[in-house]
Amino acid sequence: MRASLIQIAVDEGESVASRRTRVASLVREQAGSDLVVLPELWTTGAFAYEEFGPQAEPLDGPTYEVMAAAARDAGVWLHAGSIPERDPDGPLYNTALVFSPTGDLAAAYRKIHRFGFDKGEAVLMGAGREPVTVRLPGTTLGVATCYDLRFPELFRRLVDAGAETLVIPAGWPERRRAHWTLLARARAVENQAFVLACGTAGSHAGVPQAGHSIVVDPWGEVLAEAGAGEEVLTVDFDPAKVAATREQFPALKDRVLGLEPPRPHGR
Numbered sequence: 001m002r003a004s005l006i007q008i009a010v011d012e013g014e015s016v017a018s019r020r021t022r023v024a025s026l027v028r029e030q031a032g033s034d035l036v037v038l039p040e041l042w043t044t045g046a047f048a049y050e051e052f053g054p055q056a057e058p059l060d061g062p063t064y065e066v067m068a069a070a071a072r073d074a075g076v077w078l079h080a081g082s083i084p085e086r087d088p089d090g091p092l093y094n095t096a097l098v099f100s101p102t103g104d105l106a107a108a109y110r111k112i113h114r115f116g117f118d119k120g121e122a123v124l125m126g127a128g129r130e131p132v133t134v135r136l137p138g139t140t141l142g143v144a145t146c147y148d149l150r151f152p153e154l155f156r157r158l159v160d161a162g163a164e165t166l167v168i169p170a171g172w173p174e175r176r177r178a179h180w181t182l183l184a185r186a187r188a189v190e191n192q193a194f195v196l197a198c199g200t201a202g203s204h205a206g207v208p209q210a211g212h213s214i215v216v217d218p219w220g221e222v223l224a225e226a227g228a229g230e231e232v233l234t235v236d237f238d239p240a241k242v243a244a245t246r247e248q249f250p251a252l253k254d255r256v257l258g259l260e261p262p263r264p265h266g267r
């Protein structure tokens with residue numbers, strides 16, 4: 001299976017409309033890949049909080065239309081990263097879109113863990129409640145977005161639902177790049193799954209982005225890693241390695257579920 005992660009530079013000098021057109025061309029250039037992955041909130045930038053409201057769009061808005069056409073033209077599965085989604089009956093959501101090679105929407109995932117503590121996404125957007133998997137020929141994707149990477153219990157839910165390839169679009173900042181790489185490898189090792197983590201490059205809202213998109217195999221080996229700038233990271237991987245790893249080192253079978261609550265000791 002061939003995957004291409006498009007690590008887009010999200011800088012303030014470029015309008016959302018021109019970035020959309022540019023990214024669609026980059027997706028079309030990946031014809032021949034099976035799966036193309038874009039980062040989180042690449043229209044606005046994940047830290048450009050003041051743009052979320054003005055640039056929010058309905059699920060089937062301009063980004064959906066342009067990306068559906070690009071997936072169809074390239075004949076690829078496209079994880080189109082995420083958009084600030086305006087739900088007509090509710091708040092904004094950070095929503096990821098996955099298209100099939102016919103340009104049909106295969107899945108939408110509303111980010112569950114919102115970043116920012118008491119500001120930014122955490123207060124401007126609603127929280128998703130539903131983990132999402134997507135069946136592709138040869139593998140099942142488990143999708144998560146950026147800050148979700150810090151919450152291993154979500155990934156266990158995805159694995160329990162059959163996920164073998166964990167796809168994580170992100171807008172991860174440079175100042176926490178060490179966490180990005182470490183957590184991507186940890187999620188791969190503990191779940192014995194491929195991790196395809198696609199970040200952004202550039203700088204927006206005063207936050208330099210980490211880049212360094214990464215593909216990790218089920219043994220935790222890094223198959224490919226991008227640099228800091230805009231880049232297409234293409235990697236060939238064998239999805240059968242997930243079953244082989246889980247069979248050769250069957251740690252997932254040793255999970256002990258339903259433990260008693262910890263018994264407090266001491267004073």
Ligand SMILES: NC(=O)CCC(=O)C(=O)O
Binds near residue numbers: 145146147150171
């Ligand atoms: N957009 C995000 O979710 C940022 C996450 C982040 O910066 C971190 O977890 O650290």
